[in-house]
Amino acid sequence: MVRFTGGVELFEERRKLIGQILIEKVKKFFISDADRDFYAKIFPGSVDPESLKRIRKMETTDIDAILALEQTVYKYPWTRGILVDCMVVPGYSCWVCENEHEVFGYAILAIGIDEAHIMNLCVSPDAQGGGWGARLLDQIIAIAREKKIVDTLLLEVRKTNKPAIALYKKYGFKKIGERKAYYPSENGREDAVMFALPVS
Known part of the structure; x- marks a missing residue:
């Protein structure tokens, strides 16, 4: 089992970074606004608000x-x-x-x-x-x-x-x-x- 250390702030930083990496990998596969909205909710900050x-x-x-x-x-x-x-x-x-x-x-x-x-x-x-x-x-x-x-x-x-x-x-x-x-x-x-x- 992998456990994040460094408190809530570090966990949130890492979660956001993982989200940004993931969003770049899957962005080309977006086929609808629902896909984009889903990732925006799961990984806040990973999607440009303008998009x-x-x-x-x-x-x-x-x-x-x-x-x-x-x-x-x-x-x-x-x-x-x-x-x-x-x-x-x-x-x-x-x-x-x-x-x-x-x-x-x-x-x-x-x-x-x-x-x-x-x-x-x-x-x-x-x-x-x-x-x-x-x-x-x-x-x-x-x-x-x-x-x-x-x-x-x-x-x-x-x-x-x-x-x-x-x-x-x-x-x-x-x-x-x-x-x-x-x-x-x-x-x-x-x-x-x-x-x-x-x-x-």
């Missing part, structure tokens, strides 16, 4: 987390009914960013003939600046391009949302107009800027 974050399809069990995020980020959040409709009505593609089963972002795309429309793209304030808005946008653009019936990707954004506007411009979206008094605001109504991106 535990992922984008996946939205599920009905995500609704409560998304509602909470909506209420955190927006002064005029979507309702549960709107979110449920987007998930059950044909023609929508819904995605979430997840960190060890905690949702921290999401995007909703409405797909029609010739056009697809980004209905919502949101990232938790704690995760903003980490590139996850861009990753969600990458996912949405890829989905739109997969749909051979879609030529153009459209969106509206508040005129005052400068970070979002900068991101869309970086991806090649072009301003095509404005919708006056489109959004509710503390001062009455706020204009929306309309953008379009060719995807065919």
Whole structure:
């Protein structure tokens, strides 16, 4: 029988080191997020925390987390009914960013003939600046391009949302107009800027 000596601290150090060695050996055999999550739990510190974050399809069990995020980020959040409709009505593609089963972002795309429309793209304030808005946008653009019936990707954004506007411009979206008094605001109504991106 082998017994570790040197107290709890040394045992934990060795366990972590063994975990790191093992994780490198088996990493190439990971076939699912479940594999990665399993090793992260058994050997804490052996998996890069960033690698535990992922984008996946939205599920009905995500609704409560998304509602909470909506209420955190927006002064005029979507309702549960709107979110449920987007998930059950044909023609929508819904995605979430997840960190060890905690949702921290999401995007909703409405797909029609010739056009697809980004209905919502949101990232938790704690995760903003980490590139996850861009990753969600990458996912949405890829989905739109997969749909051979879609030529153009459209969106509206508040005129005052400068970070979002900068991101869309970086991806090649072009301003095509404005919708006056489109959004509710503390001062009455706020204009929306309309953008379009060719995807065919």
